[in-house]
Amino acid sequence: MLGEDFLAQALHREHRHxxxxxxxxxxxxxxxxxxxxxxxxxxxxxMRLSRDGETLLVGGYxxxxxxxxxxVWHRLHPAELHARLKEGAxxxxxxxxxxxxxIARLCEAIERELRTRVQANLYASWTGTEGFGVHWDDHDTxxxxxxxxxxxxxxxxxxxxxLYRDIEDPGEAPTAPxxxxxxxxxxxxxxxxxxxHAVSADQGTRSLHVTCGLQTHTATALMARVSEQLLTxxxxxxxxxxxxxxxxxxxxxxxCASGSPNCWTTPS
Numbered sequence: 001m002l003g004e005d006f007l008a009q010a011l012h013r014e015h016r017h018x019x020x021x022x023x024x025x026x027x028x029x030x031x032x033x034x035x036x037x038x039x040x041x042x043x044x045x046x047m048r049l050s051r052d053g054e055t056l057l058v059g060g061y062x063x064x065x066x067x068x069x070x071x072v073w074h075r076l077h078p079a080e081l082h083a084r085l086k087e088g089a090x091x092x093x094x095x096x097x098x099x100x101x102x103i104a105r106l107c108e109a110i111e112r113e114l115r116t117r118v119q120a121n122l123y124a125s126w127t128g129t130e131g132f133g134v135h136w137d138d139h140d141t142x143x144x145x146x147x148x149x150x151x152x153x154x155x156x157x158x159x160x161x162x163l164y165r166d167i168e169d170p171g172e173a174p175t176a177p178x179x180x181x182x183x184x185x186x187x188x189x190x191x192x193x194x195x196x197h198a199v200s201a202d203q204g205t206r207s208l209h210v211t212c213g214l215q216t217h218t219a220t221a222l223m224a225r226v227s228e229q230l231l232t233x234x235x236x237x238x239x240x241x242x243x244x245x246x247x248x249x250x251x252x253x254x255x256c257a258s259g260s261p262n263c264w265t266t267p268s
Contacts, residue, residue, distance in 0.1 A: 001113075002142070002190055011114075012161075012192055015154050017181050021188040025090065027102045028146050036099050043074050049081075049089040053133025056089055074167060085124075086222060090131025090201075096122040096210065102134065103210060110127040110142055110212055118142075119147045127148070128202030129157045134173045135198075138163055140214040145183035149203040152189060154179040155196035163220065170194070 001021050002010070010016045031151040037047070049056040061081040062074035085091065095119040097104040108187060125131060134155065143152075156178045159170035173196040173237060183189060193216060201207035 001110075002189055006190070007094075007114075010190060014146050014197060015179065015192065016190040017179075017183075018188045019184070022144055022186050022187045024144065024146050024186050027106065027144070028096075028100060028122065028208065030147065032100060032207065033093075033122065034151070036093070036096070037076060038100060039074060042076075046094045047130065049084050049094050049241065050092060051084075051087070051089045051129055052097055052133040053130070053135070056084060058082055085126050086140075088127045088129030090123060090125040091128075092125075092131070093122040094119070096120050104124070105143070105211070107212055110214075113216060116217065117217075119213045121211050121213065122208070123211060124206070124208050125201035126206045128200050130198055130200045133198065134196055136161050136162065136170065136173075137213070138192070138194050138218045141193075142212040142214070143183065143186055143189040143191065144212070145187045145189075146208040146210060148201065148205040148207040150207040151200050151202050152179075152181045152183060152210055153177040153198045154191070155198075157192075157196065159194060159196045161218075172262050205239050 002016055002018055006016065036042075045055075045057045047062060048058075057075050060204045061077055063077045064072050065075050066072050081216045093099075097118075103120050107120050110118050123131070134153075136157070155174040156176055157170075158172070158174065159166075159168060162168075181189065193220050220222075
């Protein structure tokens with residue numbers, strides 16, 4: 001789908017556009033999207049509208065519904081939804097792979113190829129207004145154009161491999177794009193994390209595409225996992241179960257080498 005040299009030359013390094021890489025017949029249609037929207041209770045933020053980089057208030061396209069359990073959920077209001085879309089809003093639907101088997105199979109194929117977990121989000125636009133502005137994502141993505149056409153302006157990076165919670169600000173986006181692409185049905189685009197980009201359906205036709213997000217594996221995530229494992233570890237012949245929330249200790253408690261006042265030990 002992305003070329004035989006993708007892993008060696010492009011993965012985590014640079015964007016790659018492959019025209020006509022995939023047969024998208026039967027993958028996802030507008031009728032499929034209508035069926036999903038009408039047949040599922042999809043509340044924000046899973047289903048949301050955005051325009052000019054801002055998320056629209058849910059009250060502008062839904063109706064509150066009270067349940068017998070005294071909770072409120074937001075049901076889509078078709079007329080208001082259509083009005084917001086005509087005004088330039090883009091529709092985003094997260095985890096569409098959980099709702100539509102053909103997209104699930106696409107994700108599974110990417111997972112087998114790249115050995116990482118994948119989540120697919122669907123995006124639909126009807127006007128040339130940018131839904132999300134110039135931005136970067138904190139994970140790599142594989143974009144598949146399903147119908148219509150969409151323009152992608154790629155600006156490059158200002159901070160390599162940024163994180164959602166980072167120690168440095170990536171700064172402002174570059175002003176001049178390094179690539180100006182138009183995706184059409186079957187085209188595939190790979191975008192590494194941290195690459196600034198802007199997307200618009202400004203080709204005179206509506207656009208439907210799916211973005212497959214790749215789970216990011218970082219040293220930070222590894223250290224978090226190691227920290228979790230260290231909550232139960234061997235210390236001086238005893239099993240340490242340090243917990244800041246523990247309020248009681250067994251009668252055999254003798255103290256911990258870590259010096260934690262909330263730790264108790266038992267013989268190994």
